[in-house]
Amino acid sequence: MAVVATTGEVLAHPELHEGLLESWELRRLARIRLPSRRDDVVAARLLLRLCVARFTGWALCESAPAQFCAECGRYGHGRPYLRGHPGVGVSLSHADGLVATAVGPGAVGVDVEPATRRPGPLPVLRRLLPEAELREAAAQLDPGAALLRLWVRREALLKAGQDGLRLLEWTDHQRSAVVTVASAAPITASSGVVGGVFGSGAE
Numbered sequence: 323m324a325v326v327a328t329t330g331e332v333l334a335h336p337e338l339h340e341g342l343l344e345s346w347e348l349r350r351l352a353r354i355r356l357p358s359r360r361d362d363v364v365a366a367r368l369l370l371r372l373c374v375a376r377f378t379g380w381a382l383c384e385s386a387p388a389q390f391c392a393e394c395g396r397y398g399h400g401r402p403y404l405r406g407h408p409g410v411g412v413s414l415s416h417a418d419g420l421v422a423t424a425v426g427p428g429a430v431g432v433d434v435e436p437a438t439r440r441p442g443p444l445p446v447l448r449r450l451l452p453e454a455e456l457r458e459a460a461a462q463l464d465p466g467a468a469l470l471r472l473w474v475r476r477e478a479l480l481k482a483g484q485d486g487l488r489l490l491e492w493t494d495h496q497r498s499a500v501v502t503v504a505s506a507a508p509i510t511a512s513s514g515v516v517g518g519v520f521g522s523g524a525e
Contacts, residue, residue, distance in 0.1 A: 323377045324424040324503040324511040325369060326434055326494050329358075331515050332365035332421055335372070337382060340364060342371055344386055346398045362416035370414045370423040372515065374404065377425040387412050401483065411506070413481045420499045428506025431482030433474045437498045440466040441473040451476055470500055478504040 332338060340348070347367060354360040367387075374385035391400030402412050411430030414423045422434035441447060447456060451472060459468035471491065479485055482504040490503040494513045503509055 323373055323426060324422065324432055324490065324501075324509055325373050325515065326420065326422040326497065326499055326501050326511070326513050327365075327369060327515050328497055329361050329365040329416070329419045329421055332369045333361060335368070335515050338368040338372060340368075342382055342386070343367060350398065358419070362419065362421060366414045366416040366421040366423065369421050369515065370402070370412060370425075373423045373425045374412060378407075378410070401481070411482070413478075415477075415481070420497060422499075422501055424503050424505065424509065426505050426507055426509045429482040429484055429487060429504070430506070430509070431478040431480065431487075431504040432501070433477035433481065434499050434501045435470060435474050437467070437470070437493060437495075437500050439470055441469050447473070471502075474500050474502045475504075478502040482506075 351360055351363060354363060370387060371382050371385040374380065375382050387402040388405050389398055389400050389402050402414060404410050404412060409427060410425065411428055412425050413430045413432040415432050415434045417435050420434050420436060422432045424430045424432035447469065455472055459465055459472045462468035475489060475491065479487065487504040487506055488508065490509055490511055492511065493500050497513065503511060
């Protein structure tokens with residue numbers, strides 16, 4: 323299950339509020355200086371809880387993810403996971419007023435970017451992305467959009483922690499968002515959050 327929405331849609335949801343966040347999340351939020359970025363982070367974390375609750379049948383207050391960084395061995399940052407449920411993968415993403423989350427069996431990664439964004443410069447992309455894929459994207463009618471899709475795809479795979487996963491990619495034209503979900507199992511995607519349910523399917 324994957325969902326993309328605007329930050330405003332999530333923050334306006336009647337069931338979602340900062341009281342659902344844990345103390346370590348609030349401490350991290352206190353260090354964010356830019357209000358719009360803080361709103362994006364809050365919205366992504368709340369949307370993930372809603373997605374987890376919908377997927378598992380748990381209450382929102384029981385759907386909080388934890389985070390662990392394998393590189394430094396510390397909690398509170400790094401890849402999110404559900405305590406006591408190693409078979410369920412979770413992921414979240416936020417960018418400039420857009421948020422996306424994904425929950426599913428096995429490895430899961432999601433990334434969202436504004437459709438107008440253009441990654442670069444090319445020398446930086448060459449250090450991060452396969453040369454063959456960069457050449458193919460550059461040969462498209464709209465190379466900027468193709469490079470963005472390539473970037474979002476790579477980010478989703480990185481967040482999932484492995485290559486060779488299923489990819490679900492789409493553009494949400496209503497929200498001007500480019501989204502990719504990488505998952506070990508088939509996953510459904512929705513756009514927007516209305517009341518207690520998810521909105522329309524991926525385009």
